[in-house]
Amino acid sequence: MTVLLVGNFLSESGGTHGVCEELAVRLEDAGCRVITVSRSRARLRRLCEMVGAVWHHQREYEVAHVDLFSGDAFFWAEAVCWTLRRARKPYVLTLHGGRLPQFAHRWPRRVRRLLASAAIVTAPSNYLRERMLPYCARIVVQPNALELARYEFRARAQPKPRLVWLRAFHEIYNPALAVGVIRRLVPDYPALRLLMAGPDKGDGSLERARRLAGQNGFLDGHIAFRGSIDKRAVPRFLQEGDVFLNTANTDNTPVSVIEAMACGLCVVSTNVDGLPFLLEDERDALLVAPGDAQAMSAAVRRILTEPGLALRLSENARRKVEAFDWSMVLPGWLSIFEEAMIGRSNGCGA
The missing domain is CATH 3.40.50.2000 (Glycogen Phosphorylase B;)
Structure with missing residues (x-):
């Protein structure tokens, strides 16, 4: 046909x-x-x-x-x-x-x-x-x-403070929240690094995130903006991190989150709209209220410090997306x- x-x-x-x-x-x-x-x-x-x-x-x-x-x-x-x-x-x-x-x-x-x-x-x-x-x-x-074979799975048994953010830079995805999370974590994790990538939708969200990062001078070297990522390069980009931040204010079933789960990253996401239908809190992700940098940073701390948590989230996430x-x-x-x-x-x- x-x-x-x-x-x-x-x-x-x-x-x-x-x-x-x-x-x-x-x-x-x-x-x-x-x-x-x-x-x-x-x-x-x-x-x-x-x-x-x-x-x-x-x-x-x-x-x-x-x-x-x-x-x-x-x-x-x-x-x-x-x-x-x-x-x-x-x-x-x-x-x-x-x-x-x-x-x-x-x-x-x-x-x-x-x-x-x-x-x-x-x-x-x-x-x-x-x-x-x-x-x-x-x-x-x-x-x-997604084509699961393209996403190499790596169990995050001992995650490092390497975070990734992958969405379009638009207000509904609240990229500035990711910067706020890093600001709270850097004093305790001097080796922490956040990679942010995605197309610029032109509403000023990218500029605000860059400006917020620049206002906190101690964030220099901790946050990198990669621009838009070719679809074929997404699996490789995701493997640069152990924790995936999804900061959306409104969302449905984002492919970027599914891709992160396929790679075995530990997902920390806002608990909005369709996300609790995709993610099960404490089983394959940690869910927090939208716009709450303190709660999201606390969730990241748990992944980095709580014995067994990261491995459980990582393995269960991959297992779930096999149906996708x-x-x-x-x-x-x-x-x-x-x-x-x-x-x-x-x-x-x-």
Whole structure:
């Protein structure tokens, strides 16, 4: 079958390598023909390319997949799906983003109407599934996947004070919190080092984190900003640390956290949105309240000092993400597209 994937394919222009990009590769490996859109970073041009691809290629694909986010991106998805209906093409909607439930609460009729129009609705986590069930009676969980073999596992039995942070520099991921954590730890761990990497989203978050690090002169040499990391280099980057900090104020099922778990890093994360659906406190991660640098630094101290804790978190994390391997997840996607294509499913009305 030929599948049209509508999402943000921005890694070639310096953006984040999204889940849809990896899905395109896996579908092609499985023998599908895949058409992708869009690679444009300009917002209006991206929308035009998405709608244009739906209509221009309508004789080439049997089924489409559309990523659904909150905010302006939701209204773009509405336009794309309207065009798909005019072209009489079935489509799958995949829910994304920790803010989507709040958006749905604000626009309940529009959200219900759009979800009801899809052949199948999927979500990458039980968090989004549960929060969005009031707007759609049937949501299939398809987790964010990774190729587990690319992520060498190293059990952190005796972790060193080497920390990594890997997200986009944006206010919702609160990179400044990581700097605050290091400020509290450095006096007791003079060899401590934090590596921060990710694309700059342009909202000033990167500059604020750099400025905060510079204001604390004793942090010189303890924090390094690496810029955006190529997807292929992520496993190697993660192996430079023993503790992974996830400082998000809102989140769903972040791939970067799954990747850190696959490598065996000890995860310390904020306890927001979908994260407690992914992480089990004290078993495969330590969870703290958002914005609490004191609690997060205390959690890191525990990992570095408490006998047996780091090894337990490391091994359990790797064991959990084995279910996220593409060999486990891809068959589900193929079944979903086949069902949508032949009309066995009826989205939220099923």
